[in-house]
Amino acid sequence: MRPQVNFENLEAIIRNRVCTVCEEKTTEAICGLDDPNHCSLFRLFPRVVEAILATDSDRMEAYVEAIREHVCSVCIEQKLDGNCDLRGDVCALDAYMPAIVDAIEEALGKKFDRKNLPNPPALQ
Numbered sequence: 001m002r003p004q005v006n007f008e009n010l011e012a013i014i015r016n017r018v019c020t021v022c023e024e025k026t027t028e029a030i031c032g033l034d035d036p037n038h039c040s041l042f043r044l045f046p047r048v049v050e051a052i053l054a055t056d057s058d059r060m061e062a063y064v065e066a067i068r069e070h071v072c073s074v075c076i077e078q079k080l081d082g083n084c085d086l087r088g089d090v091c092a093l094d095a096y097m098p099a100i101v102d103a104i105e106e107a108l109g110k111k112f113d114r115k116n117l118p119n120p121p122a123l124q
């Protein structure tokens with residue numbers, strides 16, 4: 001059954017898990033992006049959660065595909081050819097995908113067996 005989602009609480013949990021390790025975080029423990037509201041992970045957070053909830057796999061690739069389909073497809077950073085200059089660079093959603101999937105599934109009570117997983121591919 002689909003878990004109830006309190007997006008506000010869930011965002012607070014993910015900010016605590018991801019922002020604390022994010023390379024964009026400054027020594028003052030704040031987001032160092034020129035516009036912190038532009039962080040794709042939180043700008044598109046409901047879609048990120050929906051994509052992860054709609055995916056049930058022990059393969060990280062399945063989550064990468066779901067994020068590309070449901071999040072990157074509406075992100076203003078993605079070009080018409082599907083490429084994105086922020087992938088592999090400052091997109092926290094791309095950089096911290098395994099931790100984000102883990103944290104969201106854990107917070108929502110889903111199980112995700114990560115043992116024996118290969119390294120996830122970078123979003124292209």
Ligand code: SF4
Pocket residue numbers: 018019020022023024025030031032033036039040041042092
């Ligand atoms: S870029 Fe995103 S994940 Fe990183 S510190 Fe800023 S708001 Fe948090």
Ligand code: SF4
Pocket residue numbers: 040071072073075076077078084085086087091092093094123
């Ligand atoms: S990888 Fe690019 S298109 Fe996808 S969410 Fe991040 S910034 Fe947006």
